[in-house]
Structure formats: C-alpha cells, structure tokens
Amino acid sequence: MFFSKSSKKIDRSERILPEHVGIIMDGNGRWAKKRGMPRQAGHRVGAENFRKITRYCNSIGIKYLTVYAFSTENWKRPKEEVDALMSLFYDYLVEALRDFREENIRTRFIGDVTAFAPELQRLIKETEELSADKTGMCLNIAMNYGGRDELVRAVQMIAKDVTDGKLSAEDVTAELISSQLYTAGQPDPDLIIRPSGEYRTSNFLLWQSAYSEYVFMDDILWPDFTTENLEEALDEYAKRNRRFGGV
Ligand code: IPE
Ligand code: IPE
Ligand code: MG
Numbered sequence: 024m025f026f027s028k029s030s031k032k033i034d035r036s037e038r039i040l041p042e043h044v045g046i047i048m049d050g051n052g053r054w055a056k057k058r059g060m061p062r063q064a065g066h067r068v069g070a071e072n073f074r075k076i077t078r079y080c081n082s083i084g085i086k087y088l089t090v091y092a093f094s095t096e097n098w099k100r101p102k103e104e105v106d107a108l109m110s111l112f113y114d115y116l117v118e119a120l121r122d123f124r125e126e127n128i129r130t131r132f133i134g135d136v137t138a139f140a141p142e143l144q145r146l147i148k149e150t151e152e153l154s155a156d157k158t159g160m161c162l163n164i165a166m167n168y169g170g171r172d173e174l175v176r177a178v179q180m181i182a183k184d185v186t187d188g189k190l191s192a193e194d195v196t197a198e199l200i201s202s203q204l205y206t207a208g209q210p211d212p213d214l215i216i217r218p219s220g221e222y223r224t225s226n227f228l229l230w231q232s233a234y235s236e237y238v239f240m241d242d243i244l245w246p247d248f249t250t251e252n253l254e255e256a257l258d259e260y261a262k263r264n265r266r267f268g269g270v
Contacts, residue, residue: 027262035254038261041213043087044080045235047227048073050219050244057244063107068246070111079250081128081160087209088162089133091227095169109143112166116146120153127159133205134168135176163206170229177203206231214260218243218252236263 048069055065073090080088093108119130132147139147147166180203184190190199201207211231215224220241224232238256240248 027259029262031262033258033261035258038257040084040257041236041260042085043089043210043212043214044085045089045091045212045215045228045232046076047091047215047217047225048245048248049091049217049221049225051246053219054244054246062104063111065244065246066104066108066111070115072246072248074115076248076250076253077128077160077162078126079253081126081162085160087212088160089165089206089212089228090163091165091168091225093134093166093168094226095134095167095172096226098167109140112139113143113146116143116150119150120146123150123154123157127157128154128162129157129159130154130162130164132166133163133173134166135172136166138167161209163209165227168205169226170224171226173204174200174230200230204230211235214238214256216240216253216256218245218248234265234267236260236265 051065051069052062053065054068055062058064073092077088077090092112097108098105123130130150132151136144136147177200181190181195181199185192185195206228211233212228212235214237215227215232215235216238218240220239222239222241228235238259240252240256243252
C-alpha cells in the first residue's frame with residue numbers, strides 16, 4: 024500500500040469516513056492462476072467477495088459505493104472469459120433480486136448497459152426499480168463503464184443541445200458536464216481503492232476522481248480482500264490532508 028508519511032494511529036470510533044468510496048475490483052485472474060484454476064474461478068470468488076464488502080460498507084455508514092465490475096475495454100478478453108463474466112452477472116442479479124428484499128441498499132448501474140443481452144438488461148432494470156426506494160447506501164455497479172466513453176456521451180448530448188439552439192457554448196460549465204454523467208446528482212468519490220498492485224485508474228471515474236484520494240494496495244488480490252483491508256484503507260484516508268488546491 025502507498026502509506027501516508029504520517030504514522031499517527033487512527034481511532035476508528037472518531038475517524039472521518041469518506042462519503043463516497045470507489046473500488047476497482049482487480050486481481051481475480053491472478054488469484055485463480057496462483058491456484059492453478061481457470062480465470063473464471065477467480066471471478067466467481069471475486070463476485071462473492073463483492074457481496075460481502077458491499078454489505079459491510081452499508082453497515083458502517085458509507086453513503087455511496089461505486090464498484091468497477093466490467094470496463095469498456097474488457098470486451099477485448101477471450102470470448103470464453105467474457106461469456107463467463109456475463110453469466111456471473113446474470114447469476115448475481117438473480118440472487119440480488121432475491122436478497123434485496125431484506126437489504127437496505129439502493130442499486131444503480133453506470134455504463135452503457137444497452138450492450139448487454141436483453142435478458143441481462145431486463146434484470147438490471149428490475150434490480151434498479153426494486154431497490155429505488157431504499158434509504159441505505161447507494162451502490163453503483165460500473166458495467167461496460169469507461170470514463171472516456173462517459174465523457175464522449177456527455178459531450179455529444181451537450182453538443183446536440185447547442186446545435187438545437189437550446190444552449191450556447193458559454194453555457195457549458197463543469198456543473199453542466201457533471202450533470203450529463205452517469206453519476207449525475209451524486210457526490211464525487213472521496214476515496215478510490217485498488218487492490219492487486221496496479222497503480223493506474225484504468226478509465227475509472229475520470230472526471231469525478233479529480234480530487235479523489237487513491238489507496239493502492241499491492242499485497243492483496245480482490246478475491247482475498249477483507250473487511251479489515253477496507254478498514255486499513257479507511258484509516259489511510261482519515262490520515263490524508265485534502266486541500267482541493269487550497270492551503
Ligand atoms: C478484475 O480482475 C475483474 C475484471 C476486470 C472483470 P481481472 O480479471 O482483471 O484479474 P487480473 O488483473 O487479470 O488478475
Ligand atoms: C480494471 O481492471 C477494470 C475492472 C476491474 C473491472 P483491468 O484488469 O481491466 O485493468 P488493466 O487492464 O489492468 O488496466
Ligand atoms: Mg486486472
């Protein structure tokens with residue numbers, strides 16, 4: 024992990040929690056490879072872990088959680104792996120629809136879901152509708168999500184309004200752009216966590232992460248990521264001094 028220089032001990036009962044946490048759920052393939060298993064097996068364990076970590080975040084009072092599940096670039100993977108991921112998403116949503124009745128989590132999907140099979144799209148819609156009136160944590164699942172793709176869409180929508188005479192070029196502001204993103208109306212992520220030892224964003228929340236705190240954890244792969252690893256990232260976040268360009 025990239026630790027802050029401060030070695031101060033954090034009192035978890037008094038710690039400032041991020042309102043919005045992003046997680047790049049990376050390392051499933053390597054986790055499986057290390058065990059001589061097919062990459063798909065890592066995705067399955069990773070999906071189970073996602074459920075555990077999501078519940079935990081809700082239980083400790085995180086207000087927004089955005090998880091990166093499938094990027095616009097992940098279609099490049101072998102068909103076998105993409106198919107396995109699609110069937111996992113399908114299974115997850117069937118289970119989620121069953122479990123959601125008891126859980127106070129509102130689920131939304133960010134990304135271009137129209138690329139998915141009609142049956143998966145139907146489940147996505149149903150999941151969003153069924154959980155829409157929940158009052159607990161808001162969970163954004165990023166599927167077929169890419170930060171650049173999201174910005175291209177936003178620019179296209181704005182350009183259309185300018186062409187139609189509804190807007191002038193001077194009306195284009197940072198707030199207007201934010202309002203055209205999948206995350207419109209939500210706060211920007213305060214903390215973004217990436218396990219697995221890769222120190223990059225891989226196209227996750229490009230616009231929204233302008234002032235996010237990153238915690239890269241290099242000694243853990245997503246399927247092994249525990250609630251204690253999450254707590255460590257939250258401790259690290261609490262030590263950071265956020266200035267947003269000020270002093
Ligand atoms: C993340 O794990 C899950 C997805 C991208 C769908 P990876 O599949 O990227 O696992 P590694 O990085 O190859 O280990
Ligand atoms: C980012 O991980 C996407 C998800 C975790 C869903 P990747 O494994 O696709 O990213 P790269 O290829 O290492 O940058
Ligand atoms: Mg990866």
